[in-house]
Amino acid sequence: MCARVAVRQLLRWTVRSPPSSVLSPLQVTRCHIRSRYVEGRLLCSSAIQSPVQSTQHDPGLTPELSLSSLTDMGFTDIQAEQMFEAVSSIRGANASKNVLSTLTALFVLGLKPSSVLNVLQKCPELYTLKETLLQQRISNLRKLGLVEGSLQRVVTSYPKILTVPVKAINKVVMFLREKCLFTVQQAAEILKYTPAVVLEDPDELEYKFQYVYFRMGVKQAEMVKNQLFSFTMDEVRCRHTFLERRGLYETPDKNGQTTIFNPKLKSVLTVDQDAFLKDVAKATAEEYDVFQKLIARECQEEELQQGRIQADDEYGDDDDDDDGDSDYEDDDEETTGKSGYIKRRKK
Secondary structure (H helix, E strand, O other): OHHHHHHHHHHHHHHHOOOOOOOOHHHHHHHHHHHHHHOOOOOOOOOOOOOOOOHHHOOOOOOOOOHHHHHHOOOOHHHHHHHHHHHHHOOOHHHHHHHHHHHHHHHHOOOOHHHHHHHHHHOHHHHHOOHHHHHHHHHHHHHOOOOOOHHHHHHHHOHHHHHOOHHHHHHHHHHHHHOOOOOHHHHHHHHHHOHHHHHOOHHHHHHHHHHHHHHOOOOHHHHHHOOHHHOOHHHHHHHHHHHHHOOOOOOOOOOOOOOOOOOOHHHHHHOOHHHHHHHHHOOOHHHHHHHHHHHHHHHHHHHHHHHHHHHHHHHHHHHOOOOOHHHHHHHHHHHHOOOOOOOOOOO
16 A cells, blocks of 8 residues: 555656656656755754755755655655665765666555665665666566566565676576576576575586485475575585485485485475474484584585695696597596586585
8 A cells, every 4th residue: 555655646746747748757756856846845854853954955965855755655754764864875976866766666666665665775776776777677577477476575575686687687597497497487486485596606506406406316396396595505415415324315316216215305404403303314413513513524625625636637737738539538527427417616
């Protein structure tokens, strides 16, 4: 309802605007608030003792923004003051120029004033986004399958997704579909429930997927259902390896068969540690704590070993440029390994 009130207010401004030209809602908003400024209605309410009394006293702010204009959009007096002070603290022409278009875009998206304030507090970078970029990114998310409801949920929970360029998001989605063989719907579900994936390192994404797919024998549908990409690689590896060394998890063979019943991914990752140890691992907290320290040491040693191998390979490449094609074939076999997935770790 609050969002509708804000949009209705914008429509009222449209009716009041001069009929001599056709303006967009964002332009209408600016024109109306500017006229309010000229009429001398930008002074803050005397009931609100704010350190910033009006835009007239702060040349760094746009004259289009005031406490009264924010309350007209549906913000409470306290919310309007918080918003006004946030904008006051952001210096630069971009923030002053684009703040109104950002507010309008979020209202048109269907967010209520409290949600708009929450989004901008989480991600103040949105104040500086140009209107065209913001609209393009919202439109692109819709094209990728984030329908109404899902789109609002993603923007509210992870507003930083609106700061990521369209090409970067599309590249991640294409990677999920082509490299990991997720369907269009599954890729949309990943964006919906784990939107931070758009900023994750592609090599780390690929390693995590291949580890769970080949080592654990988990298919794409189960990965999506249990939100695999919301867990770090260390979390996945630690719990899986703990079960594996206790004889409670087995890597499937080429036909996907195992000699024991492996626990579901849900039981391995989505439960808290107490439930995992009691119901799945059948172990004590002390045993798991010792194992975590051990696996952390093993990972450090593995990284050091890989660093040495890479250094030796680079040194060897300088000396063995003319060794022939057979050496390259051997290198490819060693890189892939028996497990069938490429082992890549971020340094």
